[in-house]
Amino acid sequence: MNFRLPLLLGASLTLHAAAELPFTQVPAEFAGQFSPGKSPLVFNDGSQVKTAADWQRRRSEILADWHGIMGAWPAVIEKPKIEVLETKSRGEGISQQKVRVEIAPGQTGDGYLLLPSGRAPHPAVFVPYYDPETSAGLSEKPLRDFAWQLARRGFVTLSIGSPGGDARLPVLSAEAKCQPLSYLGYISANMWQALASLSDVDSKRIGIVGHSYGGKWSLFGSCLFEKYACAVWSDPGIVFDETRGSINYQEPWYLGLDPALTRKPGLVSAESPRTGAYKTLIEKGHNLQELHALMAPRPFLVSGGAEDPPKRWTALNHTIAVNQLLGVTGRVAMTNREKHDPNEESNEQIYRFFEYWLKR
Helix, strand or coil, X not given: CCEECHHHHCCCCEECCHHHCHHHCCCHHHCCCCCCCCCCCECXXXXXXXXXXXXXXXXXXXXXXXXXXXXXXXXXXXXXXXXXXXXXEEECCEEEEEEEEEEECCEEEEEEEEECXXXXXXXXXXXXXXXXXXXXXXXXXXXXXXXXXXXXXCCEXXXXXXXXXXCCCCCCCCCCEECHXXXXXXXXXXXXXXXXCCCCEEEEEEEEEEECHHXXXXXXXXXXXXXXXXXXXXXXXXXXXXXXXXXXXXXXXXCCCCCCCCCCCCCCCCCCCCCHHHHHHHHCCXXXXXXXXXXXXXXXXXXXXXXXXXXXXXXXXXXXXXXXXXXXXXXXXXXXXXXXXXXHHHHHHHHHHHHHHHCC
């Protein structure tokens, strides 16, 4: 498949294979360097992962470790209920449905389904964020309308917001016994099921994308639920980094929920220590490269900004090594911009990534 990516290179260039995409090439200064923490290619007993069969066992081990620390999910809903509250035309052949979706047992969330015209079934993308209006292009927040822009490119998109409406006070289903960020991953699994149930959607071509808070959500959703075909994480902070205020996995609304102690928000300190699952993960030497590796061999793009600069390649090299073991290349990508906020170029890279992997 050929396509043009002028914004990716600064000049027009026809590309023929994912491995040729410039954003899959590790910069020379980070080649062969690996971030600290547990290696995805080493079992808990210290033995090495040497074969694809070994990797499947190690993959199961990683999932068991993380779910064991973060807490168990309820059963994934096979066909979540979708209630259409309103239907209207958005122009450009796109139908907009305001929907109420069953996001978890006994819990619903309002959002938007955007349905493009043309021959179905279409590829689809789930877009989580603080609120669904921003993703659907119905707010004034610039360059965060991923769902609308992807619908204009022929994707069915589903946007929802924080469970309960407040990202810092997430409402979890009574059946959930897990950390809030893991719960967002669980919701992502159910939203894959919701999209896959639609006659307009090709269930083999469903991706996920989010920015910042939504980036953390899409990272955990895609890594913990293997049915997503590909993923984009926009500047979530792809490693635990306690020097950065916005890479705040320690907070109780992410991984630091502790019924015995509520920490003061902010950087980890003696006055505001680690709590909850985050404390256990750090003490046991875990870091997010283990979750990244669960994507293999599925492709993903880190749309990096202030929180995910080029040095994050040392974390991504772990997944590249897993992909090499599985005999694939060109599945791990990162672009970089100076600021946390998305810009037109970084967004275009995101849309072209989905067009490449979900429209072939």
